Amino acid sequence: MNTATAGARRLRVGVVGLGRLGKRHAENLAYRVPGAELVAACSPLEEERAWAREALPEPRLYDDYADLLADREVDAVWLVTPSSLHAQQIVDALRAGKHVFCEKPLSLDLAECERVLAEAARYPQLQATIGFMRRFDPSYKDGFDKIAAGTIGRPFLVRSQTTDKNDTDGFFVRFAATSGGIFLDCTVHDIDVARWLLGKPRATRVFAAGAVALHEGLREFGDVDNGVAICEFEGGKLAMFYASRTQAHGNDTHSEVIGTAGALGIGHNPRANRVEIYDAAGIRNECTPSFFDRFEEAFLHEARAFVASVQGGAESNVQAGATLADALEATRIGNALRESLQSGQAVTL
Ligand SMILES: NC(=O)c1ccc[n+]([C@@H]2O[C@H](COP(=O)([O-])OP(=O)(O)OC[C@H]3O[C@@H](n4cnc5c(N)ncnc54)[C@H](O)[C@@H]3O)[C@@H](O)[C@H]2O)c1
Structure with missing residues (x-):
């Protein structure tokens, strides 16, 4: 337990959405975040609630989000639901007096993002953070700290990619109707990384x-x-930026930052571990197959940081993660990329 959480009452969390990623968040919050207590979980699907009964330490289970929000013994909600639901669910959580962690993106719709920011301004005592977990990956965090220390001079260019291993099952094709497309689903992380590493500049074109x-x-x-x-x-x-769904070798997410006095590469060669295979094909290593294998540690650090930030109280309530305003900018740029893809023209913001 770090100094912020030592002695504080554990934050009582309710996780909402127990799908592909929600199960991972729920397990982290239940077993690996010392300042948190997973007291509730919500899914409309009985099979997911059955999983929770088996895998989690007896949270109160809800099939309706409104019922979880009415639970007075939930301090914070953890939204891992379809992106189209995020904005309204954040607003509902704040109105119910709960802190909110929500998976990315804040919303696919800019007006919805603005509505959430306006509503959140009415509840300054409540924390609301969007899950751009790459900020909590140890290598990305080290890169950020080195840039802040002036190691590469003034950073002015980021090259960043999110590329997934080819999924022959076609999960993301079925998901395409609601994902917002490759730029809002994948590149949105690179957009946030670029703004974070470059000092949050405003995009122009x-x-x-x-x-x-x-x-x-x-x-x-x-x-x-x-x-x-x-x-x-x-x-x-x-x-x-580069995004791909068709890589042969694995999830290969990496970035490069170029400055006036040097450059940093972050995460090149997505090694699965430290084993090298020496054989007739040469020397090689296996790669992280999925985003979760690559960023497992980041998801954990992200959860611990959110909990510590809430428990730190008003004075130390500095958000380490992406703010709602950061998430709005990521959606603004992601939407412009989608528009440019479809029109074939540059888009001025
Ligand atoms: N940070 C990352 O790198 C990353 C990676 C994957 C997914 N995500 C984000 O996480 C979110 C969930 O993605 P996923 O892949 O787990 O999706 P998923 O479809 O596997 O899971 C969605 C979950 O939401 C539940 N749900 C649906 N409607 C609900 C409602 N009205 N109330 C409560 N629960 C409801 C479903 O039952 C399911 O448990 C998305 O917003 C996605 O963009 C982020």
């Missing part, structure tokens, strides 16, 4: 292009399985 290399089913949603983009920021800062 973007251009995006894409290709369908393997997954023809994406065309009906106006989506692509490989996308590239350029983003210009105020003050002469730049970012280049």
Whole structure:
């Protein structure tokens, strides 16, 4: 337990959504975050509540979010629900007096993002954070600290990618109708990383292009399985993004930051572990297969930081994670990339 959480009452958390990622968050909160107590969980699906009965330490189970919000012994809600529900669920949580952690993105719709920010301003005593977990990955955090210490001079360019191992099952094709497309689903992380590492500059113009290399089913949603983009920021800062759903080798998420006195590479070669195979094909290592394998530690640090931040009280209530305003900017830029992809034109913000 760190100094912020020592002696404080444990934060009573209710997790909402027990799907692919919600189960992971729930297990972290139940067993690996000392300042937290997972007291409630919510899913409309009986099979997911059955999983919770088996896997979690007896949380109160709800099939309706409103009932979880009415639970007076829940201090904070942890939203891991479909992106289209985030904005209203955050507003409802704040109105019920709960702190909120919500998975990215805040919303696919900019007006909805603005509505959440306006509502959150009415509850300054409540913490609301969006889950851009890459900020909590030890290597990204070290890169951030080195930039802050001046190691590469003034940073002015970020090259960043989120690329997934090819999924022949086509989960993301089925998900395409509600994901917002490759830039809002994947590149939104790189956008947040670029703004975070470059000192939160405001974006001024973007251009995006894409290709369908393997997954023809994406065309009906106006989506692509490989996308590239350029983003210009105020003050002469730049970012280049690449997103892919079709990598052969694994989830390969990495970034590079270029400054006036040097550069940093963060996470190149997504090693699964420290084993190298020496054989007739040469020397190689296996890679992290999925985003969760790559960022397992980041999800855990993110949860601990949120809990410590809430428990730190008003004076130390400095958000280590992405604020609602950061998340709004990520959606603004992600939406512009999607518009550019579809129009073939640069978009001025
Ligand atoms: N940070 C990351 O890298 C990362 C990675 C994957 C997913 N995500 C985000 O996490 C969120 C969930 O993604 P997922 O892959 O786990 O999706 P999923 O479809 O597997 O899970 C969604 C969950 O929400 C539940 N749900 C649906 N409607 C609900 C409602 N009205 N009330 C309460 N629960 C409801 C479903 O039962 C399910 O448990 C998405 O917003 C996604 O963008 C983030």
